[in-house]
Amino acid sequence: MGWWPPAAWRRWGVVVVVVAALMAVSATAAVEEELGGRESGVVAAAAQGRWPRHRHAYAAMMYMGTPRDYEFYVAVRVMMRSLARIGADADRVLIASADVPADWVRAMREEDGMRVVLVENMKNPYESNLGGINRRFKLTLNKLYAWTLVDYERVVMIDSDNIFLQKTDELFQCGQFCAVFINPCYFHTGLFVLQPSMDVFKGMLHDLEIGRANSDGADQGFLVGCYPDLLDRPMFHPPENGSKLNGTYRLPLGYQMDASYYYLKLHWHVPCGPNSVITFPSAPWFKPWYWWSWPILPLGLSWHKQRWDDLGYAAEMPVILMEILMYAVIITITRLAKPGMTKLCYNRRPEKQNAMVQGLIKMSAIVAMLIAYAIPFFIIPRTVHPFMGWSMYLFGALALGVLVSNAFLLPLLAVLTPWLAIIGMFFVMAFPWYHGGIVRVLAIFGYAFCSAPFLWASLVRVMDSLQTMLEREPFFPRLGEPAQETEFSKLF
Template sequence: MEAHSASYLRWIVVLLLVSSCIEATSFSKVKHKNAYATMMYVGTPRDYEFYIAVRVLIKSLSALNVEADLVVIASIDVPHRWTQALEQEDGAKVVRVENLDNPYKHQNNFDRRFKLSLNKLYAWSLVDYDRVVMLDADNLFLQKTDELFQCGQFCAVFINPCVFHTGLFVLQPSMEVFKEMVHELENGKENPDGADQGFISGYFPDLLDKPMFHPAPNGTKLNGSYRLPLGYQMDASYYYLKLRWSIPCGPNSVITFPGAPWLKPWYWWSWPVLPLGLHWHEQRRQTLGYFAEMAVMLIQSAIYLGIIAMTRLVRPSLSKLCYRQSDKSINLVHNSLKLVALWCIVAAYVIPFFIIPYTVHPLLGWSLYLLGAFALCSIVINTFLLPMLPVLVLWLGIVGTLMVMAFPWYPDGVVRALAVFGYAFCYAPILWASMVKITAGLQLSLEREAFLPRLGEPWPPSSFKLY
């Protein structure tokens, strides 16, 4: 009984906070009777990336001159400097809300990325608006979609044949509906995925049987629930199959990226794996720009260029760090150094990938990655006295892979995939041969008396070579 009372009091507090937020929104002078809304919360490793994505979404909608307010439903723990930028620089209305407690967080199939995704239900509390189009941050608008405000009380797109997608939906705000949703959360309504997708799908279970939405020419608002044409939520996967859109039902207006979280369009490595990533970055270039990441990019570039310059001037070896105490231990020393050298080569290709700002333009990101990998490989080459070309075979292979993927004249995605597979098949023997060459070169360096002198023998002249 005490636990139930505490839960009830918690939801009362949430409703009071919602009421205060709505009053604040009303006070901020609503300009339009409709709104595009998205949400923002923190507490995941990808908070900054989604902050950038929300800003690009808001600015791209502004660039389309939509006749609606732009609203961001932000949890109270979102940094003030972020909400201030959204309001002052992007022209959005920020509604601060308390995070809704997720009662499904202990389910076996629960994904912690969606712990706060139920904040999307606050869209029904925006009662100053007649209609709201609720959006995820990974939507890419190709054209103006204000006709969606003519839809009914709830409208969504069926990307999955049986389950509609909550990345974009139209709703009529209602405090009654919002309170009922909160009540069902409190009672633990069944939710297959523990996120907003499962909850909202369960709240509107009969949408599949509803008619298709077709906007009236005179702008009349419809009543009831409708299915939206697929063109309002085009899954990027459809594009990758044919490398063009083939969606005849409704206008091709909005692209969504519901796939793997590490292949969202704002990540620099998503292109050319996902060709549509350039479309998103083109919108960012035209709206938000890349000023925030340029300082880090320039610093990293300067460091890499400095490394390349130093390795051209000085060629160190590990001879002064290694001794042969006896012939019995020489094999152990050789094998240990071989393992260290191979791991250093791997690290040279891995480290630059993770320190590049995630949301930079793909052309900048890949250029910096290749520069960083080359710089770190040059350290390994000169430290272990390895031949340059075998160590850089993987570097050349990555460049070739990018060129094969980015080739613009493939007739469809199947041919593109076959071309990448064919390239990998032909490249694999070259990579293997380079590994053999690296091992042989390393063995040759280890066997030199100048590289590993015996204990007690005088050191040879300095192995630092100036060019």
């Protein structure tokens, strides 16, 4: 080794040190990556429902077969994300029927962090008692699967039409079953607390088999029959030491505040218990996620703000852009094809069209006006933001109103008078400084009373224009009749 120059030794030593340092850094990075992978794997596994991350859970359900499946899918995602935003210290579980689309399940697991439990739809032995619109409740007995979530000490079962105003984790201190009495005699199953138990679940299945009395044919009537003495139970007050209670309790009204209280006062203040959760147990067309719910129902804007923050409206934007393009094309073609009044040669004739034809033409014009105001309402995505929804509705009604005006040669202002009235009603409803719901209702009725004469005058103007059009007849030959020679034809 004596022949190796000293400088070369020094260089070789530097190389060895550098290589050793690089190997150490690589090994450290590999260990950190492995640990990080394990941690992310734990989170991913928990999100996919392999095991619970908390002792408690908020649970909701989803089933298919109603005309509003997509709306409830969006509503569940918004509600569950709102629980994460307010810092709920519990798992978020979705009890989903096996026929829920796979891409929906994937989005709720991977993007929303829910634990999705797939179940088979529970047969409803009371289905024959559900009539008409209430048939949409035939699968609500799937809520009973909440008692099978035995990985958790307590579960809060919630409907998707709830808005959480603040954290409600103290509910996990309640007993084996707790619910709110919105109705003076029957508790509401839009939110209730339960202790999971397979014995209780099997007992409920037995009650279904023997046909326990059910007042409404859905989950609420069945559970009221299972806990008939809840009205006589004490009110729930969470223990200060954080311990859990045993037994059944009534929950304060503040955990299921009916939205109608807000519409009476235009603010929340329920004295008994915290003001935590708002529910919408009203007609199905007045849920908070519909774009027309604001300003008709002021709380709709709060729900859409939560959706804007969490999910956005990317799914509805292609439909909105297509509608904008369609209405723009309608207005452009209508304006370009508008018949010039000076180019129509009218000639009064002694013979008149019979009354039936005139009546059909008048009816067609009125129906066309109604359709012009109805079509935009039904083709707008239902869960779009109210500002976008109302803008699209007004733009669509304007485009179709112009089309009807030109098609029947009606005065444009008379056709668009209802359009102007809708804009005025919009601002009256959205006025933010009402002292209460009663004052707001009186203002709306006052506006409607003042607008009625203008609407009537526009209708009279439309009917007069139709009558004038029918009394004139274009100087063109009828089918089967020879063309009449005129002074204009001699010029050619």
